[in-house]
Amino acid sequence: MKNDNFLRALLREPTDYTPIWIMRQAGRYLPEYNATRKKAGSFLALAKSPELACEVTLQPLERFALDAAILFSDILTIPDAMGLGLYFAEGEGPKFERAVRTEEDVKRLPTADMGELRYVFDAVSLIRKSLAGRVPLIGFSGSPFTLACYMVEGGSSDDFRLVKSMLYSRPDLLHAILEKNTQSVIAYLNAQIAAGAQAVMVFDTWGGALSDAAYREFSLAYAKKVFAGVTRAAEGRTVPRVFFTKGGGLWLEAMADCGADCLGLDWTIDIGAARGRVGSRVALQGNMDPNVLFAPPQAIEAEAKRILGSFGRGPGHVFNLGHGVSQHTPPEHVGALVEAVHKHSLGASKA
Amino acid sequence: MKNDNFLRALLREPTDYTPIWIMRQAGRYLPEYNATRKKAGSFLALAKSPELACEVTLQPLERFALDAAILFSDILTIPDAMGLGLYFAEGEGPKFERAVRTEEDVKRLPTADMGELRYVFDAVSLIRKSLAGRVPLIGFSGSPFTLACYMVEGGSSDDFRLVKSMLYSRPDLLHAILEKNTQSVIAYLNAQIAAGAQAVMVFDTWGGALSDAAYREFSLAYAKKVFAGVTRAAEGRTVPRVFFTKGGGLWLEAMADCGADCLGLDWTIDIGAARGRVGSRVALQGNMDPNVLFAPPQAIEAEAKRILGSFGRGPGHVFNLGHGVSQHTPPEHVGALVEAVHKHSLGASKA
Numbered sequence: 001m002k003n004d005n006f007l008r009a010l011l012r013e014p015t016d017y018t019p020i021w022i023m024r025q026a027g028r029y030l031p032e033y034n035a036t037r038k039k040a041g042s043f044l045a046l047a048k049s050p051e052l053a054c055e056v057t058l059q060p061l062e063r064f065a066l067d068a069a070i071l072f073s074d075i076l077t078i079p080d081a082m083g084l085g086l087y088f089a090e091g092e093g094p095k096f097e098r099a100v101r102t103e104e105d106v107k108r109l110p111t112a113d114m115g116e117l118r119y120v121f122d123a124v125s126l127i128r129k130s131l132a133g134r135v136p137l138i139g140f141s142g143s144p145f146t147l148a149c150y151m152v153e154g155g156s157s158d159d160f161r162l163v164k165s166m167l168y169s170r171p172d173l174l175h176a177i178l179e180k181n182t183q184s185v186i187a188y189l190n191a192q193i194a195a196g197a198q199a200v201m202v203f204d205t206w207g208g209a210l211s212d213a214a215y216r217e218f219s220l221a222y223a224k225k226v227f228a229g230v231t232r233a234a235e236g237r238t239v240p241r242v243f244f245t246k247g248g249g250l251w252l253e254a255m256a257d258c259g260a261d262c263l264g265l266d267w268t269i270d271i272g273a274a275r276g277r278v279g280s281r282v283a284l285q286g287n288m289d290p291n292v293l294f295a296p297p298q299a300i301e302a303e304a305k306r307i308l309g310s311f312g313r314g315p316g317h318v319f320n321l322g323h324g325v326s327q328h329t330p331p332e333h334v335g336a337l338v339e340a341v342h343k344h345s346l347g348a349s350k351a
Numbered sequence: 352m353k354n355d356n357f358l359r360a361l362l363r364e365p366t367d368y369t370p371i372w373i374m375r376q377a378g379r380y381l382p383e384y385n386a387t388r389k390k391a392g393s394f395l396a397l398a399k400s401p402e403l404a405c406e407v408t409l410q411p412l413e414r415f416a417l418d419a420a421i422l423f424s425d426i427l428t429i430p431d432a433m434g435l436g437l438y439f440a441e442g443e444g445p446k447f448e449r450a451v452r453t454e455e456d457v458k459r460l461p462t463a464d465m466g467e468l469r470y471v472f473d474a475v476s477l478i479r480k481s482l483a484g485r486v487p488l489i490g491f492s493g494s495p496f497t498l499a500c501y502m503v504e505g506g507s508s509d510d511f512r513l514v515k516s517m518l519y520s521r522p523d524l525l526h527a528i529l530e531k532n533t534q535s536v537i538a539y540l541n542a543q544i545a546a547g548a549q550a551v552m553v554f555d556t557w558g559g560a561l562s563d564a565a566y567r568e569f570s571l572a573y574a575k576k577v578f579a580g581v582t583r584a585a586e587g588r589t590v591p592r593v594f595f596t597k598g599g600g601l602w603l604e605a606m607a608d609c610g611a612d613c614l615g616l617d618w619t620i621d622i623g624a625a626r627g628r629v630g631s632r633v634a635l636q637g638n639m640d641p642n643v644l645f646a647p648p649q650a651i652e653a654e655a656k657r658i659l660g661s662f663g664r665g666p667g668h669v670f671n672l673g674h675g676v677s678q679h680t681p682p683e684h685v686g687a688l689v690e691a692v693h694k695h696s697l698g699a700s701k702a
Contacts, residue, residue, distance in 0.1 A: 168646035295519035
């Protein structure tokens with residue numbers, strides 16, 4: 001591999017500089033992405049075509065000196081492969097034709113059919129081949145709890161009323177869904193690794209909406225089960241794992257025990273304080289507010305320096321945003337960030 | 352006063368039981384509230400009529416043994432009194448006719464005209480009189496930063512792109528807005544106290560959307576200035592202050608120094624852990640997930656007991672939800688919560 005700084009940073013090994021990639025780096029802020037999406041006809045058609053998914057995965061690497069590629073896919077492929085009927089209503093976000101709400105719904109729910117997810121594994125193989133060792137490829141999945149949020153709500157939600165009503169009224173039903181999700185996520189990530197993914201990330205986008213007690217029981221416990229079941233090494237190399245709970249800053253000590261090599265951080269926590277709390281147990285990924293990218297390049301550079309300085313010297317930092325890059329971001333500002341991070345972190349991990 | 356448990360708990364004095372009130376306790380989950388609102392014609396007309404605001408403020412006290420009343424008003428009265436033209440588009444939340452975005456806008460922005468807010472102070476006097484010493488009356492304001500979010504965005508936002516763009520591009524402009532908001536909030540709370548408010552709460556609804564560094568500079572610093580300027584005693588009694596940053600669990604140690612007597616907590620933090628971090632510096636208010644109220648009464652009681660148990664014995668706990676009660680909540684579930692909290696906390700603060 002030409003540039004494996006990302007994989008080394010995840011394992012807290014020294015790197016040439018602090019590697020950087022950006023959540024949603026293949027996305028709507030790039031005109032070339034929008035062109036490919038238009039060609040595909042819809043977001044789902046794009047995600048389901050290995051060739052087009054490969055095309056958009058590589059686009060940001062052509063523009064910016066990013067240190068990792070991430071599979072272009074949707075977080076809801078698993079419930080779709082459970083037969084829930086994923087679709088996107090224009091301007092409304094993801095929806096399911098069949099939500100999972102009753103005891104009957106839960107009983108009927110299968111684990112995801114990996115055959116139905118073949119297009120994802122084909123995309124992984126194709127991207128890996130096209131990367132030709134340039135940078136590592138990240139595979140990913142939603143966390144069991146985050147998938148359950150969408151499955152019970154039937155789409156996005158701003159208060160999670162239905163899934164939390166189930167959690168507090170019928171915890172047994174939610175546990176049953178989470179168990180099926182967990183088995184599905186394990187199979188899904190292992191198939192991505194078999195197809196060529198060199199690191200995996202679990203996105204717990206909505207775990208941060210839970211109470212402390214509920215987070216531990218309904219989100220973190222299942223993330224732990226996922227990591228216990230995911231392939232540890234492939235091609236003679238460790239496959240590092242990243243776990244990201246948005247809004248999870250209060251739970252870092254517990255998260256550091258979940259089996260991940262690295263924890264993703266949103267921007268609400270000072271990364272130096274986070275490092276102080278997890279010590280040498282895990283690497284950290286993050287954590288600039290995506291909105292900083294609306295400021296001029298000098299302000300972006302200053303904020304990147306501040307975050308690098310807060311992390312401090314020594315290994316174990318992967319730079320990223322604390323959430324996906326906004327569709328309104330000027331692409332050249334992403335370029336300024338990548339450059340600033342590389343420039344201001346030369347040799348920092350070796351101290 | 353017949354029941355001053357709430358005021359005593361805020362000052363960490365012993366109480367008969369753990370007092371409880373509920374954010375948005377006068378609200379759409381109550382049919383009698385909806386009837387009064389209908390009579391008023393609109394939400395704003397309701398908020399601007401002292402008589403009707405008084406009527407809805409008292410409604411939840413008729414149903415439930417709540418330990419405090421809170422002024423019924425809107426969080427955006429201050430920017431409205433700055434001339435920004437608050438209105439509510441049906442089903443869309445608050446909007447301003449004139450957002451504050453440019454250097455010119457900021458220069459032109461006045462501090463709020465307290466004469467324009469007379470209806471609020473009249474409501475406070477009327478409610479206080481109608482309460483006749485039954486329970487204390489809480490006055491409130493949005494925090495300088497939270498008000499700025501709405502003023503710059505021109506309404507609600509889910510990513511705060513405009514206010515954060517200003518924060519990172521032109522911090523001087525945002526500081527100028529925050530300074531005017533701070534002076535306005537101080538005058539507003541002091542006038543509420545003069546009219547009869549016996550405790551005050553500052554709602555920093557959106558501070559939790561900021562990075563650690565930005566929170567300290569743009570939200571917390573101004574909350575501190577507010578509390579430094581707010582009247583400390585009235586009618587021969589301390590006027591306790593509550594500060595609530597939703598999503599602020601990471602910053603409790605710093606918040607405990609802002610001049611508030613009590614910190615509001617959302618449900619993402621374990622209240623016992625929070626107490627361990629702030630020690631005897633402040634009381635704590637919270638922190639049940641509002642969605643627990645969709646579960647059956649036994650589950651509500653169990654969760655209330657869990658939270659009371661986590662806080663533990665000793666003074667300084669005001670029970671509340673971690674956010675406003677949902678409009679979909681069955682009113683009798685609120686009753687079950689109030690009863691459970693009182694029943695399971697008898698004498699707890701005295702140990």
